[in-house]
Amino acid sequence: KEFEILFAKYIGSKYAIALSNGTAALHLSALALNIKHGDKIITTPITFAASANCIRYCGGEVVFVDINPETKLIDLEKIKSLLESSPSNTFKGIIPVDFAGYPVNLEELRKIALDYNLWILEDACHSPGGYFEDSNRQIQNCGNGIFADLSIFSFHPVKHIAAGEGGMITTNDEILYKKMLKLRTHGITNLQGEFINSIITATGGVVSDSYPGWYVEMQDLGYNYRITDFQAALGISQLERADQNLIRRKEIAKRYFDAFHAKKYIKKLNRLIPGHAYHLYIIEVEDRLGLYNYLRENKIFSQIHYFPIHLMPYYQKFGWKYGDMPVAEKYYANCISLPMFPALTEEEQEYVIDKINSYYE
Known part of the structure; x- marks a missing residue:
């Protein structure tokens, strides 16, 4: 309970529900929003699979919408086009993802959702501490419950707040909150x-x-999705460091940007955006596979985020194929995530930068 209260205060929401992991948070949210067999839900192809899988857990149909080429977030204009070209009441909700820590403009998305009577489930696993500025120039924290019905977070070891494992749902909706409390503990x-x-x-x-x-x-068919006391205690201790760790992430991001933004072999890279939480720092390059292997040979363990979900064999069973999400597919062909964590030293980061430069130069 203490962890929930402190996290809600940190994010700025009325309620927070701690869970065993981020996937459990997505599943419980999908249940609370009453996703059922045949319901069509919109989400992005560039995210971890669980963002889409939670729809399938409840029997819903996943509808992918391509990403914006600059932000790598789900493209709001493409969502509008899809909704405008579809019969009324075709879709039930939207699951946007604050990919890499870049906050979705939920104020703009909420306008779309209200026009089509859709709920919003924000996947904020990458963005605790992140924010966007609304039309009144007010700071809106990721997960604060102002524009999204529910928001979810993860406390996996690589996340901003690492509790060994764990998840959290935030909301301002008391009815959904009480429903999820029950579902979390076997109903x-x-x-x-x-x-x-x-x-x-x-x-x-x-x-x-x-x-x-x-x-x-x-009273209902629920699950054992409770977080342990040990995880909650770790979460509380990590929460105390969250702001300082976010400052460090932004310092690392700036150093990468300063090092690479003028390089011709860098096609695109994460920009310096005030509300970005910088869970990941991603560059887009030529010969991505060659660079990846070269970095590993030099003990630099970069990663790729993400293989487009619509091309996973499971989702190809539903008719999704190469060419359906051209922006996401082009992004995937060139993206590589560089080391990004608060304990990364300046010497280690300089080593990463030097090795990338040496590979291309």
Whole structure:
């Protein structure tokens, strides 16, 4: 509970629900939003698979929309075009992703969602501490519940707030909050005001003025998605360092930008954006495979984020194919994520920069 209260305060939401991991947070959110068989939900192809899989867990249909070539976020104009060209009530909701730490402009997305009666589930796993500026020039923190119905976070070891593992859902909606509390714990409640069975049923046939102290009710089909006390304690300690770690991430991002923005062999790179949380720092290059192998030979373990989900064999079963998301596919062909974590030293980062330059020069 302490972790939930502190996290909600940090993000700026009314409620927070701690869970066993980020995928559990996505699944529970999908259940709370009542995704059911055949419901069509929009999301991006450039994200970790769980952002789409949570739709399938509930029997929904995943509809991918291509990314913006500059931000690498789901393209809001393409969402509008899809909605305008589809019959009314075709879609139920949208799952935008703050990819790499770049916040989706949820104010603009909310306008679209309201026009088409859609809910928004923000995947903010990459963006705790991130924000965007709204039309009134007000700072809107990722996950604060102002524009998204629900937002989810992850505490995986590589994330901003690392608790070994864990997840969190934030919301300002009390009804969804109470529903998810129950779903998190096997669908069971111990709150007397919510009990459905009579007191005499609960006591086993004994007349009483109140429910017995041992009595709990399973009222829905829920899951064991609770976070452990150990994970929560780690999360609290990490939360205390979150702002300082974010400052360090921005310093690392600036150094990469300064080193590479004028290089001809760098096609694109993460820009310096005030509200960016810099979970990842990504450059787009020629001969990506050659660079990747060269860096590994020199003990630099870069990564690729992400292989487009619509091209995963599982999603190809539903008819998705190469060519459906041309911007995402072009991005994937050139992207490479550079080392980005608060403990990265200046000497280590300089080594990374030097090796990339030496490969191309």
